[in-house]
Amino acid sequence: MNEQQYEHLLHIQTAKPQQGFPSSAEYHRYEPTPYEALDLLRDAYPLESTDTIVDFGSGKGRLPFYLAYTFRVRAIGVEMDGGFHEEALQNLVSYTKKHRTRGSVQLEQGLAEEFTIPSDANRFYFFNPFSVNIFRQVIANIIESVETSPRPVDVILYYPADAYLHYLNDETPFHYVQSVRLPLKNLHERFLIYRFDMMESSW
Numbered sequence: 001m002n003e004q005q006y007e008h009l010l011h012i013q014t015a016k017p018q019q020g021f022p023s024s025a026e027y028h029r030y031e032p033t034p035y036e037a038l039d040l041l042r043d044a045y046p047l048e049s050t051d052t053i054v055d056f057g058s059g060k061g062r063l064p065f066y067l068a069y070t071f072r073v074r075a076i077g078v079e080m081d082g083g084f085h086e087e088a089l090q091n092l093v094s095y096t097k098k099h100r101t102r103g104s105v106q107l108e109q110g111l112a113e114e115f116t117i118p119s120d121a122n123r124f125y126f127f128n129p130f131s132v133n134i135f136r137q138v139i140a141n142i143i144e145s146v147e148t149s150p151r152p153v154d155v156i157l158y159y160p161a162d163a164y165l166h167y168l169n170d171e172t173p174f175h176y177v178q179s180v181r182l183p184l185k186n187l188h189e190r191f192l193i194y195r196f197d198m199m200e201s202s203w
Contacts, residue, residue, distance in 0.1 A: 001035065002035070003015055003034070003035055006035045006066070009069075010065050010066065010069055010095060010099070011091075011094045011095050011097070011098040011099070012060070012061065012062070012065050012091040012094060012095055013060070013087070013090075013091060014032050014059065014060040014061060014062035014065075014087075014091065015032070025131070026130055026131045026133065026134055027057075027080060027129065027130045027131075027134075028057075028128055028129055028130060028131075030057070030059040030060075030081070030084060031059075031127070032059060032060065032062040032063075033062065033063055033127050033158055035062075035066070036182070037158065037182055037189075037191070038063070038066050040180055040182060040191075041156075041158075041180055041191050042070055042071075044178070044180040044191075045156070045178065045180060045191070045193060046071065047067065047070075047071040047073050047123065048071070048073070049071060049072040049073060049103075050073075051071070051073045051074070051122055051123055052073065052074040052075075052076065052118060052120050052121045052122060052123070053067055053073055053074070053075050053076070053121070053122075053123035053124070053125060054076045054077075054078060054115075054117070054118075054121050054123070054124050054125065055075065055076065055077045055078065055125040056078050056112045056115075056124065056125065056126055056129050056130075056138060057078070057079065057080070057112065057126070057127065057129020057130065058077025058078055058079045058088065058107070059077075059079060059081075059084045059088070060084055060087045060088050060091060061077050061087075061088035061091050061092065061105065061107060063075070063077070063125055064076065064077040064105045064106075064107070065091065065095050065105060067103070068095075068099075068102055068103025068104060068105045069095075069099055069102045069103060071103065072102055072103040073103050073104075074103065074104040074106070074120075075103060075104065075105050075106070076105075076106045076107075076108065076118070076121070077105070077106070077107045077108065078108050078110065078112055078115050079107070079108070079109055080109070080110065080111055080112070082109060085107065085109040088107045089107060092105055092107055112129065112130060112134060112137075112138050113134050113137035113138055113141070115138075115141070116141075117141050117142055117144075117145035118145075119145065119148070119149040120149075120151075121145070121153070122151055122152065122153045122154065123153070123154050123156060124138075124142060124153065124154070124155050124156065125156045125158070126155065126156070126157050126158070126160075126164070127157075127158040127159060128158075128159060128160070128161050128164070131163075132161065132163035132164060132167055135163075135164055135167065136167060139155070139167070139168070139172055139174075142155070142196075143172065143173070143196065146196060146198060147198070150198050150199075152195060152196070152197040152199075153195070153196050153197075154177070154193050154194065154195050155168065155174060155193070155194045155195075155196075156191060156192075156193050157191065157192045157193075157194070158190075158191050159188055159189055159190070160188075160190075160192050165192070168194050172196070173196050173201045174194040174195060174196045175194060175195060175196075176192065176193075176194055177193050177194065177195045178191075178192075178193040179191065179192050179193070180193075
């Protein structure tokens, strides 16, 4: 399906990217993950209905709605921008009217680094929403949550920034487990999945 068909199916409006630039250099402009890419991730990296995924920099909520509909998971969107959050809440009302039983979507407004990681959250999604400095803080919060409530967790990166990869590879217990490339796209347009499992780690 194309973008318009997916927006119609999910009963949401998320297609327009951000105009202009964010007020803070630490946070990057909003751009939704293409549905074409999400379909490839869906096929290569299926989720279970028991999974809880957190999307940092969720904008208008495309990823949480897509995954809730597709896998019936609990999906949490965390967005700093109040305008995008309001649009996501409008999408939630619209989505719920049509797909009340297709997963669970929760939308939170606030800074990613201040978001309290739920003890059952086990998947974390990033489409370069902010600087590596904030990414470090968020990953530290995830690790702290895992140490308190042990469970395997995955970090999913789309179009990953080199700084993110250097940090995960060199300074954290996360290790690379999978990549999903988009056909006929440049080498950076891919998903990379990293995992932290305390049972398998010497961290």
